[in-house]
Amino acid sequence: LCIMGHDEAIIFEKTYGVLTPELRQMCTDMVERGVTEAAMESTATYWVPVWNELCESMELKLVNPYFIKQLPGRKSDVKDAQWIAECLLKxxxxxxxxxxxxxxxMRKLNxxxxxxxxxxxxxxxxxxxxLHRxxxxxxxxVAKITGKSYRKAVELIASGVTDPNELIKCVHGR
Known part of the structure; x- marks a missing residue:
C-alpha cells in the first residue's frame, strides 16, 4: 500500500498480508488517512479479496498490469505500489x-x-x-438418461427387478 499526496510525496507506505483481518486493517488505515480513490493491478484472482474489502469505502480502479508496464518509469515488485499510486495521482x-x-x-451462482x-x-x-456393462x-x-422413465427403471433394477417386460413398463411417451 502506498498513499501519496497531491504534491507526490508519500504520506503512508506499508505492506499487508492477504488474510481478511489484515485487509480490513488496510481498509481502516486508508479511510483514516482520507483515501477516496485507489488503484490496483488485476493479477489473476489475487485482486478480488482486496477489491471486496475496499469497494464500499472508496472509488476503485482495476488496472491491467500490461498497461502499467508500458508506462515509462521504474517497475519492480518493490516499487509497484508507489508507481501505481503515482500513475493514479497523475x-x-x-x-x-x-x-x-x-x-x-449472480455470475458466481451461474x-x-x-x-x-x-x-x-x-x-x-x-x-x-x-448399466450397459x-x-x-x-x-x-428413453429420450433422456436424466428423465423420469430412466430413473424409474434404474430404481426397479436396484430393487431387484430384471425382467425386460417389467422394465419397459416404466418408459413413458413415444
Missing part, C-alpha cells in the same frame, strides 16, 4: 470494467449451477455406462 491510468457486487454474485449441471451429466453418463441398455428406450 490520472495516467484507466480502470477496467468490474461489475457491481450483485452482478458478481457458474456454480453450470458446474453442478456438468456433474449431473458426468455421473448420469457413468451410471448409464455401468451389466447388460441393461436403458438409454436405447
Amino acid at each position: 490520472n495516467l491510468i484507466k480502470g477496467s470494467f468490474v461489475p457491481e457486487p450483485t452482478v458478481q454474485d 457458474r456454480r449451477i453450470f458446474d453442478l449441471q456438468e456433474d449431473v451429466t458426468y455421473y448420469s453418463n457413468k451410471l448409464d455406462a455401468a 451389466c447388460g441393461f441398455r436403458l438409454s436405447n428406450y
Whole structure:
C-alpha cells in the first residue's frame, strides 16, 4: 500500500498480508488517512479479496498490469505500489470494467449451477455406462438418461427387478 499526496510525496507506505483481518486493517488505515480513490493491478484472482474489502469505502480502479508496464518509469515488485499510486495521482491510468457486487454474485451462482449441471451429466453418463456393462441398455428406450422413465427403471433394477417386460413398463411417451 502506498498513499501519496497531491504534491507526490508519500504520506503512508506499508505492506499487508492477504488474510481478511489484515485487509480490513488496510481498509481502516486508508479511510483514516482520507483515501477516496485507489488503484490496483488485476493479477489473476489475487485482486478480488482486496477489491471486496475496499469497494464500499472508496472509488476503485482495476488496472491491467500490461498497461502499467508500458508506462515509462521504474517497475519492480518493490516499487509497484508507489508507481501505481503515482500513475493514479497523475490520472495516467484507466480502470477496467468490474461489475457491481450483485452482478458478481449472480455470475458466481451461474457458474456454480453450470458446474453442478456438468456433474449431473458426468455421473448420469457413468451410471448409464455401468448399466450397459451389466447388460441393461436403458438409454436405447428413453429420450433422456436424466428423465423420469430412466430413473424409474434404474430404481426397479436396484430393487431387484430384471425382467425386460417389467422394465419397459416404466418408459413413458413415444
